[in-house]
Amino acid sequence: MRRSGEIMNKKSIYVYIAATLAMIVPAPGRFACGVVLVLELNLLMLVGTLVRAFINRFNLQTTGNVLILSVMIAVTMFMRQILVTTVPEMAVQLGFVLYLPTVSSFLIGYMFGEEQQSLGRAVSRNMLHSLSYSVFALVFFLFRDVAGFGTITLLTGHGVYEKVLFDSGKINALVFFATIPGALVCTSGILILYVYIINKFAIVEKAEQEND
Amino acid sequence: MIDIILYYLFYCSAVLVYGIGLNRTTVLSRSMDKTLFFLTIKNAITILCSTALSWVIIMELLIPAGLVELYPLVALLIFLSVSVFVEVLIRITTGFKTSEFGVSYLVILLALNESTDLINAVIAASGCILSLLIILPVMSALRKRIECARPRNDRMKKKSLIMLTMAVVIISLAVWNVSWLNQGVL
Numbered sequence: 001m002r003r004s005g006e007i008m009n010k011k012s013i014y015v016y017i018a019a020t021l022a023m024i025v026p027a028p029g030r031f032a033c034g035v036v037l038v039l040e041l042n043l044l045m046l047v048g049t050l051v052r053a054f055i056n057r058f059n060l061q062t063t064g065n066v067l068i069l070s071v072m073i074a075v076t077m078f079m080r081q082i083l084v085t086t087v088p089e090m091a092v093q094l095g096f097v098l099y100l101p102t103v104s105s106f107l108i109g110y111m112f113g114e115e116q117q118s119l120g121r122a123v124s125r126n127m128l129h130s131l132s133y134s135v136f137a138l139v140f141f142l143f144r145d146v147a148g149f150g151t152i153t154l155l156t157g158h159g160v161y162e163k164v165l166f167d168s169g170k171i172n173a174l175v176f177f178a179t180i181p182g183a184l185v186c187t188s189g190i191l192i193l194y195v196y197i198i199n200k201f202a203i204v205e206k207a208e209q210e211n212d
Numbered sequence: 213m214i215d216i217i218l219y220y221l222f223y224c225s226a227v228l229v230y231g232i233g234l235n236r237t238t239v240l241s242r243s244m245d246k247t248l249f250f251l252t253i254k255n256a257i258t259i260l261c262s263t264a265l266s267w268v269i270i271m272e273l274l275i276p277a278g279l280v281e282l283y284p285l286v287a288l289l290i291f292l293s294v295s296v297f298v299e300v301l302i303r304i305t306t307g308f309k310t311s312e313f314g315v316s317y318l319v320i321l322l323a324l325n326e327s328t329d330l331i332n333a334v335i336a337a338s339g340c341i342l343s344l345l346i347i348l349p350v351m352s353a354l355r356k357r358i359e360c361a362r363p364r365n366d367r368m369k370k371k372s373l374i375m376l377t378m379a380v381v382i383i384s385l386a387v388w389n390v391s392w393l394n395q396g397v398l
């Protein structure tokens with residue numbers, strides 16, 4: 001049981017890292033961008049799960065894959081149009097990055113899995129995974145925003161609000177985290193930290209078992 | 213022509229800077245075999261044909277109708293049609309499964325987004341494909357080097373080392389860019 005739990009943990013960290021490489025690393029390291037991408041990811045997950053349930057309910061498996069992909073691209077286009085009308089600078093800043101969550105293995109994996117569940121269970125399971133990843137992604141974006149730019153950016157009704165915390169020009173080394181290599185190093189750091197903690201827990205558990 | 217290819221190959225690599233297939237290349241670099249060869253052939257044909265067809269439809273139908281914002285959907289439908297056709301041909305003739313969606317679609321979108329004419333779009337797509345191809349042997353070599361240095365089978369440590377090395381590769385590619393020396397640029 002413990003072994004299966006460990007495997008699940010390792011699997012989930014792989015999913016997180018894969019999703020991070022596909023969605024977060026290429027995105028601008030701004031918290032406001034992260035909020036938009038996370039909103040998009042959750043919207044896509046919700047709509048995709050509903051469409052998948054619709055396909056299963058009406059036995060549309062032959063055209064199911066094309067239907068899901070078309071709907072997901074349509075949702076992304078819709079999201080982009082909302083951004084263009086409400087926060088145009090964010091639409092310009094994100095540009096191509098908006099399409100990264102749509103085709104990421106994180107979403108595709110959930111949408112094209114073999115498993116068939118009831119609508120309620122599928123929505124709650126997928127949204128739980130999506131929301132937990134969203135928390136991780138937001139913390140990641142917040143760190144890059146604060147460390148790399150010395151700011152916290154937020155979305156408001158009048159565009160992007162930027163709260164300056166410190167002058168990033170004075171701490172040049174931290175600007176590195178605003179770049180793509182910086183994001184890769186962050187991801188790698190998280191993975192190393194995770195492995196370190198897992199190994200420590202494994203040592204403690206082994207010691208406890210030996211004592212018993 | 214060569215400047216566009218070099219741009220997507222090195223200066224602004226589709227994989228390392230745009231992040232297209234950043235995860236996929238780490239997976240594909242595990243085994244450089246025949247499947248990878250057929251996957252490359254199939255996707256190159258699909259991407260180039262879809263880019264050209266999408267460009268023509270955008271110019272001839274969507275722009276006159278004022279529906280240019282619908283181009284990702286049109287590109288998707290064209291891509292899926294071409295992809296299924298080429299996949300069937302490859303599967304019948306060689307027996308290899310070469311299905312791939314995310315990376316190919318993103319390359320098509322990038323080429324359509326950042327080009328000014330049909331030839332330009334096809335060349336940009338070719339540059340992106342080449343950037344994916346050129347990074348695969350590098351990643352494979354890195355993976356083998358890390359495996360030699362770390363015989364213990366710990367996939368997570370290997371993956372984190374690969375990511376760190378990729379970061380170094382990106383930094384080395386962008387070493388000519390000294391804009392960060394000017395205060396306030398970043």
